[in-house]
Amino acid sequence: MTTAAATMSPAGTDAVWPAIRWAVARDLKVALRSRTELAVQLLFYVIVVSLFPLATSPEKNLLSTMGPGVLWVAALLASLLSLPRLFAADFADGTLEQIALSPYPLVALVFGKTLAHWLTTGLPIAVLAPLLGLQYAMDFDALVVLTAALAIGTPILSLLGAIGAALTLGLRASGSLLALLILPLYVPVLIFGAAAVDAARTGLGADANLSLLGAGLILAIIGAPFAAAAAVRIALD
Amino acid sequence: MLGRVFEFDSPQEIAAGASAIICINSHSRHPPACGSVGCLSDASQRATTLGIPCWKLAARRGFATLFSGLSFRVDEGEALVVSGANGTGKTTLLRIIAGLTTPAAGTLTWSGEVVKPLDPDFRRVIAYAGHLPALKDELTAEENLASLLMLDGEAVKGDALRSALDEVALVRQRMLPARVLSQGQRRRIGLARLTIMPRPLWILDEPTTALDASGIGLLGRVLGRHLAGGGMLVAATHAALGLPPARVKSVALS
Numbered sequence: 001m002t003t004a005a006a007t008m009s010p011a012g013t014d015a016v017w018p019a020i021r022w023a024v025a026r027d028l029k030v031a032l033r034s035r036t037e038l039a040v041q042l043l044f045y046v047i048v049v050s051l052f053p054l055a056t057s058p059e060k061n062l063l064s065t066m067g068p069g070v071l072w073v074a075a076l077l078a079s080l081l082s083l084p085r086l087f088a089a090d091f092a093d094g095t096l097e098q099i100a101l102s103p104y105p106l107v108a109l110v111f112g113k114t115l116a117h118w119l120t121t122g123l124p125i126a127v128l129a130p131l132l133g134l135q136y137a138m139d140f141d142a143l144v145v146l147t148a149a150l151a152i153g154t155p156i157l158s159l160l161g162a163i164g165a166a167l168t169l170g171l172r173a174s175g176s177l178l179a180l181l182i183l184p185l186y187v188p189v190l191i192f193g194a195a196a197v198d199a200a201r202t203g204l205g206a207d208a209n210l211s212l213l214g215a216g217l218i219l220a221i222i223g224a225p226f227a228a229a230a231a232v233r234i235a236l237d
Numbered sequence: 238m239l240g241r242v243f244e245f246d247s248p249q250e251i252a253a254g255a256s257a258i259i260c261i262n263s264h265s266r267h268p269p270a271c272g273s274v275g276c277l278s279d280a281s282q283r284a285t286t287l288g289i290p291c292w293k294l295a296a297r298r299g300f301a302t303l304f305s306g307l308s309f310r311v312d313e314g315e316a317l318v319v320s321g322a323n324g325t326g327k328t329t330l331l332r333i334i335a336g337l338t339t340p341a342a343g344t345l346t347w348s349g350e351v352v353k354p355l356d357p358d359f360r361r362v363i364a365y366a367g368h369l370p371a372l373k374d375e376l377t378a379e380e381n382l383a384s385l386l387m388l389d390g391e392a393v394k395g396d397a398l399r400s401a402l403d404e405v406a407l408v409r410q411r412m413l414p415a416r417v418l419s420q421g422q423r424r425r426i427g428l429a430r431l432t433i434m435p436r437p438l439w440i441l442d443e444p445t446t447a448l449d450a451s452g453i454g455l456l457g458r459v460l461g462r463h464l465a466g467g468g469m470l471v472a473a474t475h476a477a478l479g480l481p482p483a484r485v486k487s488v489a490l491s
Binding site for chain 2: 022026029030033034089092093094095097098099100101102103104105106233236237
């Protein structure tokens with residue numbers, strides 16, 4: 001409508017924080033308006049976790065040995081199920097193009113979307129896990145470490161998953177391809193996460209495992225948004 | 238593989254390095270509708286630049302070359318209308334200009350400087366409207382508009398939003414979720430967004446899609462205002478846009 005100078009920049013669009021805030025606000029608003037979908041994903045987690053004690057013996061020792069592993073694997077699967085939602089909807093309705101063409105840095109917008117995804121997927125899982133851990137005869141210390149490990153680990157799942165979701169955008173059978181791409185990356189998170197809870201359960205310290213998880217989170221925060229942004233650009237090409 | 242034949246109504250062959258930057262200090266130019274953050278209020282600061290000469294663009298889809306050797310130039314106040322049958326590469330050309338797609342050959346320049354795809358400075362001067370209206374079904378019309386504008390760096394208050402929606406005759410539907418709006422109404426939200434964003438270059442892909450007669454008239458008025466204010470337009474369309482022919486250059490892809 002006007003002939004503003006070609007180099008005029010809408011104020012502050014080099015800033016990263018407004019970009020993250022925009023992405024989180026919008027994605028949360030959209031997600032909360034389709035609450036059923038979120039509830040279904042959480043319910044999937046609850047059901048999977050509850051199936052194992054029914055299928056195997058109710059013997060206390062067996063359950064408490066199995067518990068950390070089952071809870072973690074179920075969190076992985078729930079994360080995998082919810083990942084296509086991260087970019088696919090925006091890709092399908094043209095929003096992803098506008099996001100790529102926005103003056104804001106794409107990396108910040110992608111990070112914001114991933115953060116919103118974690119807030120609606122990983123965080124509820126981490127909050128619900130202690131309740132489900134009771135089914136596996138886990139004591140209080142183990143439950144605390146379980147919550148902490150999931151709280152650190154599920155963001156890593158979202159960040160790594162964002163890379164996979166962006167890479168498989170627009171492909172057919174993207175769900176299974178996504179699983180194939182991302183599960184190998186998830187394995188270290190699974191190992192250290194489950195080992196942390198195991199260590200707490202058997203009385204050894206969980207510090208080492210939790211620290212490694214924390215380091216993994218920092219690496220993921222630094223690296224994953226860049227990779228995901230690059231993958232988004234490729235998908236739009 | 239050679240490209241196919243193109244026609245230019247007003248052939249503008251590009252001499253190497255022929256673009257120049259012209260500063261226009263015009264006080265007669267009407268100031269931008271300043272509701273947006275960052276608009277310049279001092280007319281002397283508004284250096285307006287020549288538009289986009291493009292050197293020998295070529296595009297490929299899979300193994301087929303859509304076009305090659307395409308050159309054109311759009312100056313301030315001018316519109317480039319791209320026409321052609323389905324599948325000739327109009328959308329691809331527009332996406333190349335916007336920077337979403339990398340051309341197989343050739344370069345795009347803006348104000349004499351070469352622009353790479355998704356160049357951050359170039360992203361600030363364009364407004365792209367593709368086939369899909371980029372609306373979230375769960376958000377209301379007003380929320381969608383506010384969100385899109387904030388994504389483009391324009392923090393717009395409620396009154397400006399309402400008047401923009403009023404201009405596109407959507408003010409009574411502004412609280413409805415986009416899911417229940419018709420295609421034409423969704424396109425009108427995109428049009429409202431264009432009227433608020435102060436961007437020099439508009440890239441529109443089939444802007445008349447789904448619009449009724451009054452919508453097309455509105456579109457023509459909005460585009461005319463944009464061009465009269467010195468903006469530039471690149472549009473792919475089958476239908477007439479109602480632009481003053483003196484300002485229109487056309488490219489027919491075949």
